[in-house]
Amino acid sequence: MVNPSKAQPGQKAIDTRTWNGLVDMWQWWNRTIANGKGEPRKNNPRDGNTIRISNDTGGDLARYSVLEVGAYSLTTLDRRRLFYAGDDPTNGASVVAVLQQSALDGEIVEAQLTGVCPVLVSVGATWHRRAYPTAGANVLTSGLFGPFEILGTLAATGSQTCVCRMNASNRTAFAITTSAITAGSLATAQIDLGSGTANLYPPASTLTQYAVTAPTRSVTVYNLPGDAVANGVHVALIPTEDWLPLAVIEPCTALA
Numbered sequence: 001m002v003n004p005s006k007a008q009p010g011q012k013a014i015d016t017r018t019w020n021g022l023v024d025m026w027q028w029w030n031r032t033i034a035n036g037k038g039e040p041r042k043n044n045p046r047d048g049n050t051i052r053i054s055n056d057t058g059g060d061l062a063r064y065s066v067l068e069v070g071a072y073s074l075t076t077l078d079r080r081r082l083f084y085a086g087d088d089p090t091n092g093a094s095v096v097a098v099l100q101q102s103a104l105d106g107e108i109v110e111a112q113l114t115g116v117c118p119v120l121v122s123v124g125a126t127w128h129r130r131a132y133p134t135a136g137a138n139v140l141t142s143g144l145f146g147p148f149e150i151l152g153t154l155a156a157t158g159s160q161t162c163v164c165r166m167n168a169s170n171r172t173a174f175a176i177t178t179s180a181i182t183a184g185s186l187a188t189a190q191i192d193l194g195s196g197t198a199n200l201y202p203p204a205s206t207l208t209q210y211a212v213t214a215p216t217r218s219v220t221v222y223n224l225p226g227d228a229v230a231n232g233v234h235v236a237l238i239p240t241e242d243w244l245p246l247a248v249i250e251p252c253t254a255l256a
Contacts, residue, residue, distance in 0.1 A: 053086035053111040055103035057138065064120045064161055065103075065138040066096040067111065083108060089133040092146075092242030096133045098166075114166050119148060121162045126154040127217055131164060132243040144200075144219055145170050145239035173237040173245070176201040181221060181229035181247055194223035198235060198247065221247045 053067055061067070067086030074083055089096055097111035098119045120139045121131045132146030139159055140148055149168035181196030200217035221237060222244050223229055235247040 049115045050100070050110050050112050051082040051084055051097060052108050053084045053097055053099075054108045055099075055105055056085055056087050057105065059105055061099060061103045061138055062120065063099055063102045064118050065099050066119065066133060066140060067099065067138065068094040068133070069097050069113070086111070088136050088138060091135050092132050092244070094133045112166070116151070116163065116165050118161045119164050120159060121148075121150065121164070122159045123154055123157045123162070125217075126157060128154070130168075130170070130243070131162070140164075143243060144173055144237065144245050145243040147243070170239050174201055175199060175219065175221065175235055175237055175245075175247075177221070177229055177231050177233045177235060177247070178218065180231050181223045181235075183228045184223050184225040186225050191225060193240075193244070193246075194225075194228065196221055196223070196229065196247075198237070198245075201234065219245055221245045223247055 051069070053069065054073065055061055055067065056070070057067070066089065068089045070085035070087055072083070073085055074081065084097075086097070097113050098117055100110045100112055100117075103109045119131070121142055122137075122139050123142045125142065128142035128144070129150055130144060130146035131140035131142045131148040131150055134141050140146070142150065142154075147167055148164040151163045151165060154162070175198035177196060177198045179196045179198075181198075182194035184194040185192045198219055198221045200219065219237070221235070222240065224246070229235065229247055229249060233249060235249055237245040237247060240246045
């Protein structure tokens with residue numbers, strides 16, 4: 001049988017309808033048999049770790065940057081289409097999502113909320129094990145506390161991509177003050193924290209986590225309104241809402 005448009009004298013051409021049917025059969029065979037058996041499209045559930053978020057910062061963002069999760073973007077809540085507005089974090093307590101691809105200004109992309117993923121972190125010290133959002137920054141800041149736990153060993157400081165476990169719990173740290181910590185004060189509708197410095201000084205059971213040998217693990221610590229904390233005092237450090245190390249005086253009066 002010959003393509004009706006290419007029939008030569010003495011050849012028998014088939015009708016166009018039959019020819020088109022044969023072409024359709026060949027195309028089906030090529031899709032399903034020659035290149036692997038086709039399967040019906042699966043209705044997979046939405047990944048519970050991710051959302052879709054709009055880059056509303058006014059500028060382009062690199063992959064693994066963070067955006068604060070804002071208002072739901074659709075008029076009706078649909079669990080299959082979780083689209084949110086995204087902007088610069090407003091403070092350390094901001095709920096942020098990590099972009100899984102670069103985003104142009106105004107572009108909607110996939111972002112991760114929970115689990116383990118790479119994220120951009122400004123690392124201040126290689127012994128830091130945590131990271132947290134800061135106001136106006138699309139890169140996390142490393143520190144003693146934070147909702148992101150940095151996995152692996154850091155080799156250098158500066159802005160870099162770190163693999164982090166998101167929404168990780170925090171542990172209390174112990175320290176000895178290396179300066180007086182000023183008392184905080186009360187202002188209109190807010191608390192102004194006092195501040196000072198301390199070196200991590202853990203009990204023997206946790207020495208392997210934060211060793212007291214060089215380099216010194218020095219941190220800026222904060223204090224609530226009330227009394228100042230003297231130099232050389234043992235304190236426990238717990239995270240504030242913005243992940244700052246808040247000093248709580250420990251009942252210990254003598255150094256080892």
